Amino acid sequence: MLLTKGFEVEMYTGTAAGEVVGLSDRICRALPGFMREPDRRNVEYITPPLRRYEDLLCALLRPRLQLRQFLRRLGPYTLLPGSTLALGGSDHFERSDPGNPYHDYIERTYGTRVVTASIHINVGLPDSEAIFLACRLLRAEAPLYLALSASSPFLDGQVTGYHSSRWQVFPKTPAQVPFFRDHAHYIAWMQEQLALGTMQNVRHLWASVRPNGPERPYHLNRVELRICDLVADPVMVLAIAALVEARLWQLLSQPEVLDPLQGPFTPAELESLCEANEQAAARESLQARLIDWRTGRERSAQEWIEELLTEAWRIGQPQGLGCFLAPLQTLLQRGNEAQRWLQQVSQGSTPAQVYQQAIQELEDQDRERQKTLCQLVG
Numbered sequence: 001m002l003l004t005k006g007f008e009v010e011m012y013t014g015t016a017a018g019e020v021v022g023l024s025d026r027i028c029r030a031l032p033g034f035m036r037e038p039d040r041r042n043v044e045y046i047t048p049p050l051r052r053y054e055d056l057l058c059a060l061l062r063p064r065l066q067l068r069q070f071l072r073r074l075g076p077y078t079l080l081p082g083s084t085l086a087l088g089g090s091d092h093f094e095r096s097d098p099g100n101p102y103h104d105y106i107e108r109t110y111g112t113r114v115v116t117a118s119i120h121i122n123v124g125l126p127d128s129e130a131i132f133l134a135c136r137l138l139r140a141e142a143p144l145y146l147a148l149s150a151s152s153p154f155l156d157g158q159v160t161g162y163h164s165s166r167w168q169v170f171p172k173t174p175a176q177v178p179f180f181r182d183h184a185h186y187i188a189w190m191q192e193q194l195a196l197g198t199m200q201n202v203r204h205l206w207a208s209v210r211p212n213g214p215e216r217p218y219h220l221n222r223v224e225l226r227i228c229d230l231v232a233d234p235v236m237v238l239a240i241a242a243l244v245e246a247r248l249w250q251l252l253s254q255p256e257v258l259d260p261l262q263g264p265f266t267p268a269e270l271e272s273l274c275e276a277n278e279q280a281a282a283r284e285s286l287q288a289r290l291i292d293w294r295t296g297r298e299r300s301a302q303e304w305i306e307e308l309l310t311e312a313w314r315i316g317q318p319q320g321l322g323c324f325l326a327p328l329q330t331l332l333q334r335g336n337e338a339q340r341w342l343q344q345v346s347q348g349s350t351p352a353q354v355y356q357q358a359i360q361e362l363e364d365q366d367r368e369r370q371k372t373l374c375q376l377v378g
Helices: 024-030 053-074 101-114 128-149 165-169 183-196 234-253 267-289 300-317 328-332 337-346 353-370
Strands: 005-015 032-038 041-044 078-080 119-124 209-212 221-227 289-291 298-300
Touching: 005 053, 005 234, 024 032, 024 041, 024 053, 032 128, 041 053, 053 078, 053 234, 053 353, 078 353, 119 234, 128 183, 128 209, 128 221, 128 267, 128 300, 165 267, 165 353, 234 300, 234 328, 267 289, 267 300, 267 337, 289 300, 298 300, 298 337, 300 328
Parallel strands: none
Antiparallel strands: 005 041, 005 078, 005 119, 032 041, 119 221, 209 221, 289 298
16 A cells, blocks of 8 residues: 655745745735745645645645745745755845744754755654664665755855755754664654753754654654755656655565665764765765665665666556656656756856746746646636
8 A cells, every 4th residue: 555645845935037035924824734934935835644646746736826826916926946045145034933932043053054945755654663764764865865856056146066055055953863773762862962952842853864743752653854955846756755655665575674774884884874975965966976875885876766766666566656756767867957957057058047947947837737737726
């Protein structure tokens, strides 16, 4: 049976020229289901946990189309792709909720390094043992999902040298997070961090992957993959989620083979390896050279993903996942969004021209998807 999946989607609001405009306070007052981030220039919505990919597609699109309608009523505003303040604005913070003490801490401690947009993929699992197995495997392979999703090569109108400038600047917190052995290890570690003040609350675990649930750290029901840049195309979001789900099916059937704690590296070595791989993927995404946690061998992210995709196809095709995985083949051939944008710059376009074109393409894509996939908004 398909696992439940849900998404947390953060997006910037602004103009077709690429200026990011803070509107989240007005959006959240008017539209149910939208939530503020600490900075008012991006806004978040969350899809319910669903099993069928067809239902997930509508759950991803419906709020976005409603948001587009609302923005048009406010003025010449639209939704912006990418995961950083691509054309400017990183020199200041725009508080969405000035009276919120946690937001005050975030602004004071991190500044605009947290003013990024992303997509988080939550997958429901049957018990805590499966959740912590999944956390370990997804953390060891999180750089591959970053490589697929990278969409932030620009910051303040400049090429940064990173395909994911978001993950390069984002403050991973706490600085050191172990590979959790089990639920008891996670609870004890979390209590220690809260006592030390390295975490302000149970949500203040900003790592590539984390356990999640209605009452952290005690009641958990899912694993959350947090490393991905914003993937604006909902079809590609589902393709990445399908790869994650197929990999988790494989893990649950072969836990002794796919548990990184049973591999050749010590837990401390795994932490260092994963940190280095994440930085390499942030820098060069699909072209990055990564160390495979299973063998210690260096290989390209693209080669590793192609291997996982072959396995995912074998596992997922009988369950009907084949058509949802298929867009990843196109992505691997054409490059991810960051690579495509950088190619346009290498051909003579400015970051502003590339980004403005991407804004229009996203709007056109949403309009077309509304017509062809489901009649979501009248």
